[in-house]
Amino acid sequence: MNSVISKICRCKPTRETLMNNEPAEKSHAPQVQYDAPLDDALRPHVYDGDIQEYDKRLPNWWLWTLYGAIAFAFGYWSLFHHWHIADEPGTALDAEMKANALAAAADSGVLDDAQMWLMSRDPAVVAAGQSTFSSTCASCHNTDASGKIGPNLRDEVWIHGGSPHEIVSTITTGVAVKGMPTWGPVLGKKKINEVAAFILSLHKEGEPVIPAAQAAASPKTAQN
């Protein structure tokens, strides 16, 4: 068996001969491989006297993964960062979440104040609310909501509370004895939410809410 192997390997250094520190020059052909596939040539350099490297070709699947990643990165960069053809995934997600919140808000009557404030910053919702306001509310509250028969809705003074859910509630139930009609059955939840968003668009989140009784007591903040 040994003789067969030595016959086969006559012209090649075996792993053992290399491990035994036999200099590469000693072998018949310095560029040949030892008991390894014939297609991989040894590279010419030697480290630490006996460490040699195969000139291994990278496998195609690896190369194509690399080329694919480079092409993908270039496409991604062009699309999102250079030409801004599409929104970055984070921005797109935010926009979608906002749209979902607004769609849910517009269709349902159950909204929290944060969603109402969000709606009040959406130009499409505010525009829809403003058109309802002009046709339905302006006769008493004035087109710019500064007040006529009904009170000013632009200032910080509120009779029935100035938080989003209080405004929605006042519009929905009305104040019949004071001449503010009940809009719930007339307009429906969606339009009431929109018109409330329009009123909120005239305000800042977190601004003070001054109760009308208090305003009446102090002439500085007197309500019209």
Ligand code: HEC
């Ligand atoms: C017929 C006149 C009239 C119309 C039309 C009218 N309102 Fe009023 N509104 C009033 C009056 C009067 C009050 C004051 C109620 C009170 O003193 O309690 C009022 C109060 C309010 C308040 C509460 C203000 C506060 O300071 O708390 C809101 C909000 C409001 N109206 C929104 C609307 C919206 C929105 C519409 C249209 C959908 C509308 N109103 C249509 C007469 C009207």
